[in-house]
Amino acid sequence: MARKPADQAVNRHDILIAAANVFRRKGYHGTKMADIAAEVDLTAGSLYHHFPDGKQQILREVLTDGLAMVTAEVQAIVEDNTLTPDEKFRKAVYAHIMALAQNVSVAAALVFETRNLLEDQSARDSYLQRRDSFEQLYRQVIHEGIEAGVFRHVDVPIFTKALLGSNNWVGVWFRPTGRLSGEEVAMEIADVFLNAVLIKT
Amino acid sequence: MARKPADQAVNRHDILIAAANVFRRKGYHGTKMADIAAEVDLTAGSLYHHFPDGKQQILREVLTDGLAMVTAEVQAIVEDNTLTPDEKFRKAVYAHIMALAQNVSVAAALVFETRNLLEDQSARDSYLQRRDSFEQLYRQVIHEGIEAGVFRHVDVPIFTKALLGSNNWVGVWFRPTGRLSGEEVAMEIADVFLNAVLIKT
């Protein structure tokens, strides 16, 4: 009945990656449908075959997929209850930064393009809600550490914002070709925040 | 010879503030000249009287003025050599965040709109250079603390990026009507990063 995609045919995922790349270079509004199309050797019109709702839909999917990816990484660690609070915290931050460093374009989109989602009231709300849930993961980890008596009594919401700010920012400045690898950066930043919360012995 | 501005006439500064406000709501590309004009009760065309180079010039001035303002605040503290390294660090972070919290729209522009400056090769380069100088201020302070033996041997560039990430992010989420005042937020975050670098006793 239906036709199976041929090898050279582009798929939705290729387009989303391409879009994220262009978004990083030019920003959502600065990106033309033709730019995204060119990146995957198509014409602008052809994109509507894959994304009937056009540019806005592409942005929406770049962000939801990106957030889902990052969330999955962090959640896996948060749910591992064999870890002590400080190990859990360190690993969560490490995993978070690694996920961002390995997908810089998507990471940058998560920082810069979320604002351009402000149409589609429903789609946007559901995205923001998932973003809040992600933040909640960190609050929970920090809270557990405080309860367990290993973390200082920091203001959890503010500490979390500070942490997210640093991590998100990695998506803005990190370059795989830089002085340090993603692993090293992730390690260093995890260390900074762990030192910031740990009770001094 | 020339005419002195009447009381009700708008001036360049009013327009820049208005522009920053609209930028925060809609982003640079999402902002129409008419939007900025409306904010100060003018028509789009009239803006060209104050900013002959149009929208791009307005963005450029919002950013350069904003960066200059923030830099001035931090620099004043960095240059005060009566302060111990840890006091200097804490006060610099505090002043930085206070400056951002008191000018949220400008702060948000510094984060989100710098990318849209990517025209005017010269103007852009000079801006980026000043931004680097600002970052350099922090690196210096941290370096001094390490030399003085009061700070851990953190990776200075990475630690600085982490700090800037957190601080910049304040411009994104902070609302003057929120649970905590700018002072409280500034205090809390300064505390987080001070604890992160201070050598445990």
Place this chain on the structure above:
DNA sequence: CTGTTAATCAAATCACGATTTGATTATAAA
């Protein structure tokens, strides 16, 4: 083979929004 649907393209559409232009008005200086 033949028919059906997926993928793609080239060429319209169609709006929107930055900038320009040509008055018009207000105010300070003389």
Place this chain on the structure above:
DNA sequence: TTTATAATCAAATCGTGATTTGATTAACAG
């Protein structure tokens, strides 16, 4: 008062870029 200039407006200009439309081609199902 006059006059020059600043400040402003309303109405064109002029491109650009998202989306639509109507073919055209390709690959699988039968």
